[in-house]
Amino acid sequence: MAEAGDADQLANLQLDEATGEKVSKSELKRREKQRALEAKKKEKAAAAPVKPKPEKIVSAEEEESQLTPNQYFEIRSGKIQKLRQSKAPNPYPHKFQVTTDLREFLPRYESLKTGEHLKDVEIRLGGRIYTKRVSGTKLVFYDIRAEGVKVQVMCQAQEAAGDVPFEQQHEHLRRGDIIGIVGYPGRTAPRNRPDGELSIFAKEIILLTPCLHQIPSEHYGFKDQEQRYRQRYLDLIMNDNSRSVFLTRSKMITYIRRYFDERDFVEVETPMMNAIAGGATAKPFVTHHNDLDMNLFMRVAPELYLKMLLVGGLERVYELGRQFRNEGIDLTHNPEFTTCEFYMAYVDVYDIMDITEDLVSGLVKHVTGSYQTTFHTQTGEEYQVNWEKPWKRIDMMGALEEACGEKFPPGEELHTTETNEFLKRILKKMNVECTPPQTNARMLDKLVGEFIEETCVNPTLITGHPQMMSPLAKYHRDRPGLCERFEAFVCKKEIVNAYTELNDPFDQRLRFEEQARQKDQGDDEAQMVDENFCTSLEYGLPPTGGWGMGIDRL
Numbered sequence: 165m166a167e168a169g170d171a172d173q174l175a176n177l178q179l180d181e182a183t184g185e186k187v188s189k190s191e192l193k194r195r196e197k198q199r200a201l202e203a204k205k206k207e208k209a210a211a212a213p214v215k216p217k218p219e220k221i222v223s224a225e226e227e228e229s230q231l232t233p234n235q236y237f238e239i240r241s242g243k244i245q246k247l248r249q250s251k252a253p254n255p256y257p258h259k260f261q262v263t264t265d266l267r268e269f270l271p272r273y274e275s276l277k278t279g280e281h282l283k284d285v286e287i288r289l290g291g292r293i294y295t296k297r298v299s300g301t302k303l304v305f306y307d308i309r310a311e312g313v314k315v316q317v318m319c320q321a322q323e324a325a326g327d328v329p330f331e332q333q334h335e336h337l338r339r340g341d342i343i344g345i346v347g348y349p350g351r352t353a354p355r356n357r358p359d360g361e362l363s364i365f366a367k368e369i370i371l372l373t374p375c376l377h378q379i380p381s382e383h384y385g386f387k388d389q390e391q392r393y394r395q396r397y398l399d400l401i402m403n404d405n406s407r408s409v410f411l412t413r414s415k416m417i418t419y420i421r422r423y424f425d426e427r428d429f430v431e432v433e434t435p436m437m438n439a440i441a442g443g444a445t446a447k448p449f450v451t452h453h454n455d456l457d458m459n460l461f462m463r464v465a466p467e468l469y470l471k472m473l474l475v476g477g478l479e480r481v482y483e484l485g486r487q488f489r490n491e492g493i494d495l496t497h498n499p500e501f502t503t504c505e506f507y508m509a510y511v512d513v514y515d516i517m518d519i520t521e522d523l524v525s526g527l528v529k530h531v532t533g534s535y536q537t538t539f540h541t542q543t544g545e546e547y548q549v550n551w552e553k554p555w556k557r558i559d560m561m562g563a564l565e566e567a568c569g570e571k572f573p574p575g576e577e578l579h580t581t582e583t584n585e586f587l588k589r590i591l592k593k594m595n596v597e598c599t600p601p602q603t604n605a606r607m608l609d610k611l612v613g614e615f616i617e618e619t620c621v622n623p624t625l626i627t628g629h630p631q632m633m634s635p636l637a638k639y640h641r642d643r644p645g646l647c648e649r650f651e652a653f654v655c656k657k658e659i660v661n662a663y664t665e666l667n668d669p670f671d672q673r674l675r676f677e678e679q680a681r682q683k684d685q686g687d688d689e690a691q692m693v694d695e696n697f698c699t700s701l702e703y704g705l706p707p708t709g710g711w712g713m714g715i716d717r718l
Contacts, residue, residue, distance in 0.1 A: 176188070176189070178192045180192055180195060182195070182199070223298050224335075225296060225298070225338065225339075228240075228338070228378075231378075233377065233378055236377070236378045237376055237377055237378075240338070240374070240376050240377075241376050243336070244374050244376065247336065247374075252332075253328060253332075253336070253370070253371055255336075255371055255373075255374050256372075256373060257370065257371075257372060260288075260290055260344035260370060260372050261288055262288055262289060262290045262344070263286070263287075263288040264287045264288055264289045265311065266289060266291065266308075266310040266311055266313045266315055267311050267312075267313050269287065269289070269315065269349070269364075270313060270315065270362065273349040273362055274362060276349065276350060276351040276362060277351060278351050278352075278353050278358065278359055278360040279351065279352075279353035279360060280350060280351055281348060281349075281350035281351075281365060282348055282349050282350060283348050283350075284348070285348050285349055286346065286347075286348065287345065287346070287347050287348055287349055287364050288344070288345070288346055289308070289310065289315075289344070289345045289364065290310060290342065290343070290344050290345075290372060291308035291309055291310035291315075291342070291343065291345070292308065292309050292310070292340065292341070292342050292343075292375075292401065293306050293307070293308060293337060293338070293339050293340060293341050293342075293343060294307045294308070294309055294314070294339065294382060295307040295339065295382065296337065296338065296339055298334075301321070301331065302320065302321035302322070302330070303318075303319070303320055303321070304319040304334050305317065305318055305319070306319070306337075306343075306369075308343070308345065308364075312404060312407055312408075312411075315362070315363065315364060316352075316361050316362075316363040316364070317345055317347070317363065317364045317366050317369075318350075318352060318363045318364070318365050318366065319333075319334065319366045319369060320365070323347075323365060323366065323367055324367065324368070325346075325367040325368050326346075326367070326368035326370075328368075333368065333369045333370075334369065336371055336374075337369065337371060338374070338375065339375070339378075339379055340375025340377065340378075340379040340401075341371060341372075341373065341374050341375050342372045342373040342374075342375070343369055343370060343371055343372055344369070344370040344372050345364055345366050345368075345369055345370075346366065346367050346368040346369075346370075347364045347365050347366040347367050347368075348364070348365050348367070349362070349363075349364060349365075350362075350363060350364075350365045351363065379398070379401065379402065380398075380402055382402075385402060385403070386398060386399060386401075386402035386403060392406070412531055413715065413716075415530070415531050416527060416531060416715065416718065417484060417715065419526075419527050419530050419531070420484070420504055420523070420527065420715075421484070423523055423526070423527075424480075424482045424506060427480070428480055429480040429481060429482045429506060429508075430478055430480060430481050430482075431481075431482055431483065431484070432470070432473060432478070432481050432482070432483050433483060433485065434463075434466045434469035434470060434473075434483060434485075435463065435469060436462060436463050436485075436486070436488075437451065437453070437460040437461070437462060437463070438460060438461050438462075438463055439458075439460060439461070440461065440692050440693075440694045440696075441461035441462075441463065441464050441691075441692065442464075442465075442467070442468045442691050442692065442694045442697065443463070443464060443465030443466060443467030443468045443469075443636070443691075444464045444465035444467065444487075444489075444691075445635070445679075445691060446464040446465070446489040446490075446491060447464075447489060447490045447491050447688045448461040448462060448463075448464050448488070448489070448490060449461065449462040449488045449489075449490045449499075450462075462488035463487060463488065464487055464488065464489050465487055465503070465505070465712065466483050466485060466487075466503075466505055467505060467636065467710065467712070468694060468697045470483060470505060470507045470710075471507055471665060471697070471700070471705060471708065471710070472697065472700045473507075474507055474509055474705055474706065474708055475700045475701070475703050475704065475705050479508070479509035479510070479706070480506070480507075480508050480509070481506065481507055482504060482505065482506035482507075483504070483505055483506075484502065484503075484504045484715070485502065485503070486500055486501070486502055487500070487501055487502070487503050488500050489501075495542060496657050496717050498716065501714060501715075501716050501717075502714075502715040502716055503712050503713060503714055503715060504712070504713050504715060505710070505711065505712040505713075506710070506711050507665070507708055507709070507710045507711075508708065508709050508710075509706040509707070509708050510706060510707055510708075511707075511708070511709040512648060512664040512707065512709055513627075513648040513649065513650060513662060513663050513664040513709060515709055516650075516662045516663075516664075516709040516710075516711050517557075517625060517650060517662075519711070520625075520652055520660055520662065520711065521553035521554060521555050521623075522553065524551065524623065524652070524659075524660070524713075524718075525551045525552055525553045525623075528551040529551075535550060535551045535552040536548065536549070536550055536551075537549045537551065539655050541655075547621050547655050549621065549622055549623070549654060549655060550622050550623075551622075551623055551654075555622070555623040555624060555625055555652070556620075556622065556623070556624045556625070557624070557625045557627060557650075558616060558620075558624060558625070558626050558627070559627055559628045560612060560616065560626055560627065560628045560629055560630075561575070561628055561630075561646070562628075563615070563616050563626075564608075564611055564612065564615065564616070567594075567611075567615035567616070568590055568593070568594055568611070568615070570590065572586075573586060574644070574645060575630060575631075575640075575643055575644050575645020575646045576644045576645035577645065578604060578608070578630045578631075578632060578645055579604055579630075579631075579632045579645075579678070580604075583604055584602070584603075584604050584607075587602075587604060587607040587608065587611075588602060588607070590607075590611065591607060591610065591611070594611070594614070594615075596610055596611060596614050597610075598610040600686065601682075601685050601686040601687050603682050603685060603687055604630075604632060605630070605632050605633045605682070606687070608630060608633060609633065612626070617653055617656055617657075617658070618656055620653035620654065620655075620656055621654070621655055621656065622654070623652060623653070623654045624652070624653050624654075625650045625651070625652050626650060626651045626652075626653060627649070627650045628640070628643065628646050628649075629646065629647055629649045629650075629651075630645060630646055630647070631645055631646060631647045631675075632678060634647045634649045634663060635675040635676065635678065635679050635691055636663070636665065636666055636672075636675070636710075637649040637663035637664065637665070637666055638663065638664040638665060638666045638667070638668075639666075639671070647663065647664075648663055648664035649661075649662070649663035649664075650662055650663070654718075657717060658714075658717075659713055659714055659717055659718050660711065660712065660713045661711075661712050662709070662710060662711035662712065663709075663710060664707075664708075664709055665705065665707075665708040665709065665710045667701060667704075667705035667706070667707065667708060668701075669698055669701035669702045672697075672698055672701055673693070673698050676691065676692070676693040676694065676698070677693065679691040679692070679693075680692065680693055
């Protein structure tokens with residue numbers, strides 16, 4: 165019976181031609197109905213017009229970011245030329261009244277709460293655009309920098325004031341432009357985070373000076389070393405570190421001036437062009453005076469003129485100024501550089517050491533807020549420097565004997581031919597190279613550079629120089645052949661040179677003649693005989709201490 169029932173059921177099944185299956189009559193009807201509906205949908209979809217996909221709106225700034233620097237410059241220049249003719253707006257207005265210093269704005273309004281606005285406080289600020297972010301047609305954000313400080317500017321269409329409509333105020337503005345902002349302080353209230361950003365809510369934005377070139381993006385920055393030095397202005401725009409060097413230098417010079425002024429020094433200026441290049445062992449630049457038809461030397465140091473002022477009765481003088489030396493260029497040597505030199509009657513080298521420690525350590529504390537600084541060399545070394553006084557003192561000849569393991573000739577024999585042979589042997593033994601001319605002074609200087617200067621990371625005073633290395637320094641009162649001189653070194657570089665000044669005209673003339681002999685041997689840096697200076701000493705220079713410091717290097 166069961167088998168007969170199964171056979172009846174199979175006989176009642178219908179063939180589904182679409183799938184080849186056998187299904188019940190009702191299932192087949194359901195499937196056919198479903199297929200008919202799907203076919204109808206497809207017909208309808210095919211008959212309907214194709215909807216175009218909404219195109220992504222690309223801002224003018226995004227399009228311009230794809231241009232090459234030359235293309236950008238040409239297009240931007242063309243647009244600004246049109247504005248210059250139409251004056252709508254004038255891209256180079258004469259003035260914008262600034263009443264707000266951004267450095268004071270940030271601390272003054274830092275306490276504003278999220279969403280809080282001070283609409284009754286007018287802010288008028290000038291600054292450069294670093295980023296521009298457009299959010300629809302009614303909202304624009306700028307990041308502005310002025311005086312080394314950054315602030316966000318929020319521009320909303322409903323807040324716009326002034327004669328120019330909102331869109332026209334912003335359509336011409338690009339990164340790098342200098343703008344004037346009129347607005348009020350407030351803190352934004354973003355939806356995606358609890359704390360808002362202190363901002364200026366702008367009522368009016370005025371183009372003050374357009375930037376015709378693309379400035380580097382903040383993400384990639386401006387890092388090419390050669391370009392940074394060739395385009396110092398762009399380096400300052402993009403790199404805060406470069407700006408801080410300029411500001412630090414200014415603070416240093418202000419501190420140095422105040423230090424000497426408070427101690428009754430007189431600031432003076434001495435000639436930049438001289439008939440004889442004296443005052444330092446260096447190769448000078450030569451220039452020509454047309455009216456006098458004579459060659460003159462750009463000064464290598466102001467020393468001789470400053471000492472003449474002491475002869476004349478100005479007992480404390482100092483000069484901050486440019487020097488010019490026609491020599492090699494490297495990280496610590498530049499053909500033109502700034503020094504400070506001071507000369508003080510009735511003191512000696514030991515007093516000057518104390519003044520140096522006091523001045524420089526006080527200067528570092530004033531500029532950085534601490535006696536401890538960190539210096540990074542270009543080769544990747546890091547030096548932790550402690551500038552606090554007192555500083556370490558090293559005797560030059562004693563340190564050389566210790567480094568070379570040999571006793572050096574006594575001071576009074578250091579200028580002799582025998583010592584010249586001794587120094588050549590020492591150079592060979594210690595594997596130190598000294599390029600010609602191999603004078604005693606140059607060879608000793610090489611050894612000092614190799615074995616003493618290299619140990620001076622913290623401020624160190626190197627003392628006890630041979631007389632033949634110091635043609636303007638007074639002989640040592642206790643050690644024949646040496647002189648009363650010191651050099652201050654930090655991070656292996658010299659920053660100060662000072663000595664008890666030679667005020668004996670007889671001795672000074674002999675020293676100049678020794679320098680002239682070294683010049684005859686081929687030493688371009690040796691000094692010439694300055695008869696005028698020798699004559700001034702004959703009128704009497706009081707016992708004097710003198711000092712020079714390189715501002716740029718420090």
